[in-house]
Amino acid sequence: MVNLEQANELLAEFNAIANTKKHQPFDKNDPLKVGVDLGTSSIVLAILDQDNKPVYGSFEFAEVIRDGLVVNYVEAVQIVSRLVREAEEILGVEIESAATAIPPGTVGNDKKIVSNVLESAGLMVTTVVDEPEAAACLLGLTQGAVIDVGGGTTGISVIENDEVVLTLDEPTGGTHMSLVLAGYYGISVAEAELLKRDHDQEKTNFIIIKPVVDKMAAITERMLEQHPIEPLYVVGGASFFEEFAPTFSKYLGMVVERPDYPQFVTPLGIAKASGDSKYAE
Structure with missing residues (x-):
């Protein structure tokens, strides 16, 4: 538990x-x-x-x-x-x-x-x-799945009886969020990366990068079709947006938890x- x-x-x-x-x-x-x-x-x-x-x-x-x-x-x-x-x-x-x-x-x-x-x-x-x-390991999760949203990839590990039974990794992550922001504002990727971390702009930025988050949720959905399991926990620096976990939950139709300071x-x-x-x- x-x-x-x-x-x-x-x-x-x-x-x-x-x-x-x-x-x-x-x-x-x-x-x-x-x-x-x-x-x-x-x-x-x-x-x-x-x-x-x-x-x-x-x-x-x-x-x-x-x-x-x-x-x-x-x-x-x-x-x-x-x-x-x-x-x-x-x-x-x-x-x-x-x-x-x-x-x-x-x-x-x-x-x-x-x-x-x-x-x-x-x-x-x-x-x-x-x-x-x-x-x-940190969460003490013995049954469920962890969705690790990093800079370049979304990695998922399914755990049953304290053993990893399925893993997958797809090339969609925080970098793709920055690319979307860069394209939207017509700025460099480096500038977009800094903008993405600006908490004062978080609500506006999330609206722009939401399609990327939906794609991450779609990756998770495909995993669940292959191997249904819960609970689900999302971690990783790219998941720091407050609306990230609620968006995942709405897309999947099930509760997705996100720890504080996910990075x-x-x-x-x-x-x-x-x-x-x-x-x-």
Whole structure:
């Protein structure tokens, strides 16, 4: 059973930490759980204690990932290295290992290169988990589906009896929202990305990008036709619009929940998974 209130408390705490870079008290003698999320629009470092409480977090906006693939390897390594060094200085501990995540269905060299980024930054990779599965780990979801709306893709993991039984990933995400805004206003994609994050313009922007959200809901609908299941949880940075989950619910004709600070659900889930033997490689 998902305790959404408890998850939201953790997310709010992590959001405050990541935006101030002030760590919570922790025992330096205890191992930490570290997760690195290589996202399309940002790279997030999440650190939890052994009780899965947020200790430290940070992020840096970046354009090193496209449609789930690393397109700027050198910059990705530089950013991860920078975030880790900063965390070590603030926490006063050495960070030697971390977990990371990939979109569902990523295989071969595309999967390996994500691990290579962390290894080139001096980290031993403990775990590589699917992004929606990481989100389910944070939420404690043992039955249902997670729709992870990232920058480049919409990934879905169906979970039954605490096991992932179906995954899919479609190339529709936050980047497509930015493309629609850029076309509508006649501005660059970079300008549209900043406009998309402007909460003062959220209601107007959502009306413009709603067809993209409907397409994401249609992807979910096709999955449900293949494998009916509930409850449904939507996460990921592109789902931050207040009308996002209600739009999904209306399209699908069923309740779709969205945690607070959805951009941090997967990073925290990655860190949590790093200490779970179920996910260990």
